[in-house]
Amino acid sequence: MRILIATAGSRGDVAPFTGLGARLHAAGHQVAVATHTTFADTVRSAGLEFWPLPVDPRAELASERGQNLLRTGTGPLGIVHLTRLARSFMPGLGDAIAAATSAGADLLLTTGTTAALGQVVAEAAGIPTLTLQLQPMAPTREFAPVVTGTRSLGAAGNLLAGHAVQAAVDHLFAPAVRGLRRQLGLPQRSVAHARSSHSVLHGFSPVVVPRPADWRPGLAVAGYWWPHTDPGWQPPQRLLDFLAAGPPPVYVGFGSLVVPDPERLTRTVLAALRAARVRAVLQSGWSGLVTADSDDVLTIGDTPHDWLFPRVAATVHHAGAGTTAATLRAGTPTVPVPAQLDAPFWSTRLTRLGTSPGPVPLPQLTAARLATAIRRTLDTPHHRNCARALATALTAEDGTAKVLTAIDRLTDSHSR
Numbered sequence: 489m490r491i492l493i494a495t496a497g498s499r500g501d502v503a504p505f506t507g508l509g510a511r512l513h514a515a516g517h518q519v520a521v522a523t524h525t526t527f528a529d530t531v532r533s534a535g536l537e538f539w540p541l542p543v544d545p546r547a548e549l550a551s552e553r554g555q556n557l558l559r560t561g562t563g564p565l566g567i568v569h570l571t572r573l574a575r576s577f578m579p580g581l582g583d584a585i586a587a588a589t590s591a592g593a594d595l596l597l598t599t600g601t602t603a604a605l606g607q608v609v610a611e612a613a614g615i616p617t618l619t620l621q622l623q624p625m626a627p628t629r630e631f632a633p634v635v636t637g638t639r640s641l642g643a644a645g646n647l648l649a650g651h652a653v654q655a656a657v658d659h660l661f662a663p664a665v666r667g668l669r670r671q672l673g674l675p676q677r678s679v680a681h682a683r684s685s686h687s688v689l690h691g692f693s694p695v696v697v698p699r700p701a702d703w704r705p706g707l708a709v710a711g712y713w714w715p716h717t718d719p720g721w722q723p724p725q726r727l728l729d730f731l732a733a734g735p736p737p738v739y740v741g742f743g744s745l746v747v748p749d750p751e752r753l754t755r756t757v758l759a760a761l762r763a764a765r766v767r768a769v770l771q772s773g774w775s776g777l778v779t780a781d782s783d784d785v786l787t788i789g790d791t792p793h794d795w796l797f798p799r800v801a802a803t804v805h806h807a808g809a810g811t812t813a814a815t816l817r818a819g820t821p822t823v824p825v826p827a828q829l830d831a832p833f834w835s836t837r838l839t840r841l842g843t844s845p846g847p848v849p850l851p852q853l854t855a856a857r858l859a860t861a862i863r864r865t866l867d868t869p870h871h872r873n874c875a876r877a878l879a880t881a882l883t884a885e886d887g888t889a890k891v892l893t894a895i896d897r898l899t900d901s902h903s904r
Contacts, residue, residue: 489899492593493620494522494585496601498545498744498774500810502527503715504622504691505599506534510716511888512895522588534716539588542580546774549746578605578664585609586672595899600625604661605668607682612672616898619688620891622809623830626688626707627651628700637832647702658683689894692809695881696816696837708894711887712813717792727769730786734767736801737786738862739820741771745806745827745850750776757804759855761785764862769800794818802865804858807831807847812838819879821871823861825850842874 491512493505502523509519513535520537524545531538582605589596589609596617598606603619610617623634627650629643641649658679665679689710690697699709731737740757747753754770754777761768761784770777770787778787793811797803797818805811807824812834815822821843824835827850835847845864848857865871 489516489895490518490520490592490594491597491895492520492522492539492588492595493597493599494541494588494602494606495599496523496541496543496545496581497599498549498808499527499530500744500808501599501601501622502530503810504713504813505597505620506530506536506716508620508691508713508888508891509536510534512892515892520588520591520593522585533718539584539591541584543577545744546746548577549744549774575660575663578661579667581605582608582664582668583671586612586668589613589615595895603686604658604665604679604682607686608665608668608672608674612674617686618894618898619686620713621688621690622692623833624690624692624697624700624709625654625657626700626703627654629702630700631833634830634833637826639836655680687894687898689891691887692813693816693882693885693887695878695885696841708890710890710894711885712817712882713887713891714794714813714817715792715810717794721792721795723791723795724788726781727786727788727791730767730769730781731799733783736799737767737769738764738802738804738866739769739771739796739800740777740804741773741811742775742777742806742825742827743808743811744774745808746774747776747850750778753777753853754779756853756855757858758785760858760862763855763859764866766801766862766866769796775806802862804862806850807834807838809834816841816843816875816878817882819876821865821868821875823848823858823865825853825858827851841878843871843878845871 493509495501495505509521513519520539521531522539522541525540526544528538585606586609594615596606596610596615598619600621607617627647629647632638632641632646633650633653661679669676687706689708691713693711694709767784772778772789779785793814797814797820802821803815804823807826822838824838824847826832826835826847838844839846848861
């Protein structure tokens with residue numbers, strides 16, 4: 489079967505689907521991934537075909553609109569800025585997914601950022617489609633919407649807020665969906681109508697986020713889909729030497745977070761590390777963390793988290809879904825530094841799971857607060873014990889197997 493995975497966003501929105509795609513390929517399927525050109529090498533290194541989607545996500549996050557989103561963080565105003573950021577490239581995104589599908593696909597797998605447009609493309613092509621979601625976006629009474637950054641509003645408040653956020657997201661996609669349906673010769677149908685009957689698999693562990701009891705049928709929690717790691721990858725000697733030269737360091741990296749002043753953020757982090765009296769590995773990422781190497785600090789580029797995180801004493805990160813998953817998989821205690829969108833949600837989860845003493849939000853980040861959080865993380869055995877127990881639980885799960893089962897069921901029902 490020819491399977492196309494269409495996903496848009498930052499590295500955390502792409503990496504899990506390289507591992508999933510590799511498993512699908514190993515199961516005998518021909519797999520292509522449609523995503524941004526900046527991730528072309530990442531896709532191809534997993535042995536998958538690459539198709540380009542428009543937009544450079546790093547450039548967009550560095551733009552005035554992207555920085556407005558960072559300054560706002562979460563909440564209703566954050567959703568407004570996200571809408572302004574995304575709406576301009578939605579039509580091009582739909583066209584590119586349609587072009588990739590027309591090259592030959594028997595099944596279209598979409599994500600939270602491509603589902604509304606992908607459903608239109610799949611309908612026009614007459615092929616089945618399945619959404620693979622990395623965050624629990626459907627409304628529920630059990631917790632507040634993941635992109636609002638708010639604590640629980642109570643059962644009724646959570647549900648009402650969830651429907652409001654979902655309506656806002658539908659509104660974001662509506663113009664592009666209308667245009668794409670018209671372009672492909674399909675009758676008009678609302679985004680909400682298409683979504684309400686569509687099956688969704690969620691790529692996180694039920695141990696981390698149990699499936700809400702009030703979700704409709706068709707919304708399932710599969711378990712994590714881990715990024716593909718090149719089996720031929722070797723760590724640079726300088727990293728091996730640094731790790732061997734002293735006690736396990738603390739990892740500090742903010743992934744795809746683009747900050748307005750990388751030098752200031754780096755100075756704050758370095759001051760915190762000195763105050764906490766720890767060695768550290770800084771991963772530059774899109775935040776641009778960089779400093780001269782020393783006996784206590786090493787700056788690195790892209791390094792597989794599944795290799796690095798088990799070798800560090802703790803992680804300090806931006807609490808994106810992918811990095812959160814990687815630190816849980818490694819059994820490493822953590823200090824989340826949330827800034828926007830779903831990061832506060834994952835930070836809260838890490839705290840409730842016991843792997844973290846609590847977040848240090850980026851707008852409130854100081855050297856003193858970060859140093860205190862690092863020391864609490866390292867000096868409290870409870871956080872390390874909880875992290876290790878969770879890692880053990882995750883090894884028993886196989887989220888990809890559930891995707892394979894769902895694909896078999898979907899294609900069987902579509903062929904009848």
